[in-house]
Amino acid sequence: MADQEFDYIVVGAGTAGCLLANRLSADPANRVLLIEAGGRDNYHWIHIPVGYLYCIDNPRTDWRFRTEPDPGLNGRSLIYPRGKTLGGCSSINGMLYIRGQARDYDGWAELTGDDAWRWENCLPDFMRHEDHHRLDAPGQADAAHRDFHGHGGEWRVEKQRLSWQVLDDFATAAVEAGIPRTEDFNRGDNEGVDYFEVNQRKGWRWNTSKAFLRGAETRGNLTLWHSSQVLGLELQQREGGEPRCTGVRVERGGEEVVARAGREVILAAGAIGSPQLLQLSGIGPADLLAEHEIPVAVDLPGVGENLQDHLQIRSVYRVSGAKTLNTMANSLVGKAKIGLEYALRRSGPMSMAPSQLCAFTRSSDDYVHPNIEYHVQPLSLEAFGQPLHDFPAITASVCNLNPTSRGTVRIRSADPRQAPAIAPNYLSTPEDRKVAADSLRVTRRIAVQPAFARYSPEEVKPGLEYQSDDDLARLAGDIGTTIFHPVGTAKMGRDDDPMAVVDSRLRVRGVRGLRVVDASVMPTITSGNTNSPTLMIAEKAAGWILVGE
Incomplete structure (x- = not known):
């Protein structure tokens, strides 16, 4: 396969990636590539709500990670589901629509020094893609519903x-x-x-593949590669300056191909996949990279640290x-x-x-x-x-909701096919x-x-x-068992925070042309289920990417 050129490359067609691909490809001038390691979401149990029982720990739909034996769990190891299909975790999760608390986002604003993350500035991003059942009959919806919920967006919210x-x-x-x-x-x-209210439509699971890719996939400027695993990032070293991310190496159809991005590469591989790819590409803690004989491109000690979960x-x-x-x-x-x-x-x-x-x-x-x-x-x-x-x-x-324990995600080797070591430290x-x-x-x-x-x-x-x-x-x-909400492993923060991996606009520190847009950027976990906050992050990021911020 010949190398291919795009404007934007989105790695991971999960919760954040599907929305990003939709928003970035809405302008026909943008050439967008969306890459997913898993296959299409055509397994019937994805769409029947109770089918999560058959999707979790199933190699067709789940990476089937396991945690390291955890001292806090008296030495037990847990299954650690992560979606491996179009829609990512939204295809195997609990479908529960919870945003968290206003104080979560106000706290992010304080930690990053950026008021864009305050609750009142995040609320429009939640509402922008929402299609809330309470507004199906506008005449029956009171002002509170209209002030806090959206209608006509892609993300359906219904009663059980x-x-x-x-x-x-x-x-x-x-x-x-x-x-x-x-x-x-x-x-x-x-x-x-x-x-709970749920992300369903008429009794079927409503995942982000249905919500954001169904119409967009027919756009001529959006290319989808599923069943294609990203092996690492392509970095161009610049003498006397920061390296630039110019693309990704992908295993596709049994061959290795390089896809190149003229503007940006966006990691949306989740709180496990994104730090793993950064570390494999030489972006992470220098001592960890040296342990696995990976040349250090950027010493970012926070990559893979700060893991939080419920x-x-x-x-x-x-x-x-x-x-x-x-x-x-x-x-x-x-x-x-x-x-x-x-x-x-x-x-x-x-x-x-x-x-x-x-x-x-x-x-x-x-x-x-x-x-x-x-x-x-x-x-x-x-x-x-x-x-x-x-x-x-x-x-x-x-x-x-607000654990003070912190864990890690660290590669075990330079082999991208080997699962990382996940230690939540509960x-x-x-x-x-x-x-x-x-x-x-x-x-x-x-x-x-x-x-x-x-x-x-x-x-x-x-x-x-x-x-x-x-x-x-x-x-x-x-x-105790995980409720499947890992976040924080590529956290955003101020310039003077040595553990911050991305800035408040989600740009990776020390690398040009590279962002992380998924749950890994949360500096602290939200006070509730994490799927919908991840969509909000992607909505906000898409706006910044399109205007070049």
Whole structure:
């Protein structure tokens, strides 16, 4: 294959990459190449919402990473799903639409010195691509909905197409425990309890490939290479000046080809893939690069550092007198009814996101803002991928929204085909262990309220015999699992921050013609699910790229 020339090259057709390719190719004068290592998103389980069960840890759709054995998890290693298909993680994730809290973005503005990241300046970028169900009938939408939500954009947001009495009653119990009800988690203060809104359209998953590529892929100036792995960046050294990124080396169809970019290369390979590619290309911590005999192009010690993630701690309650998925799906008749309901109405358990009920609250009175999030499900199992329990139960998973633990992503060798070492370093600070213990106590406080107590709940996990801070923190290490929100490994920051990888406009420090636009640039993790904030970052970045900022 001959080398090929483009104006912009976007590496990764995931959440950020699909939007970027759409926006950059909207001007027919721009020649845009979008590269994805995975295949097309034509696997049927991608599109059926419950299909995440069959996409995660599936080599067709998932990179199948694993973490290093983690001391905070008592030596356990976790699966670490990352999407490997068009749409990336939006093709295998939980479909939950959560923006986070205004203070997240105001904090980014302080850390970067750039007011573009303040909440009021990010809100228009969220709204620009949004198609929110509340505005489908404009006459019925109040001013608050119009002020905080968009309509007619590519990113569909809908109500879930199911309800569970046991979850309704858990929500009432949460109110009885002091958590207010809310009807909208996405106005900047997400405190409260309600059902999640989801990125679905009429009962089907709505991923970023459908949203941003379907119409754009027919543009003559947009080229898509799927099933093509980027091996490294092409850097042109300049005497007495900064190197310039001029393109990428790609394995495509069994051959290696160089694609060249006249203007910019944009890494949108995610919080694992982007730092890995930077390190493989000689951009990263000098000592790590020397260890693997990679010539140092730019010594950037922050590449692959600052990994943050939400660790969920799953409490399982056996219940009496309640309909749960455990009892519905543990028989052939029950499974047949579930399948028929979805076939006829696109509703019911097959339309389920992994979590249905949400709550944001405080782990203790020490916090002035919600610092924990609940994902509540009408089902239970020992671990992801294992069968449902044979008794009726619910799972109330709680995560620390603002962990102080920091991990790393580091290449193991100069071979781009070898997975990097991912070390989240969960529960490595006293603050995180205290929040873990306190959050389990909040769960117990909800479970004993009258609305839920009528189900005679029995705490199966972790078990009421564990009461002290030390016991609960240790148990959190035994039962905690990732909620799949890695961020921060190529963080943005001020010029005087030695660990900042990109500036506030997401340009890689010390390299011309190269940006990172994905969840890796977050200096701190958002207070909620990270997919929609990543889209906002891409929307904002596209605007800057098109005007040359």
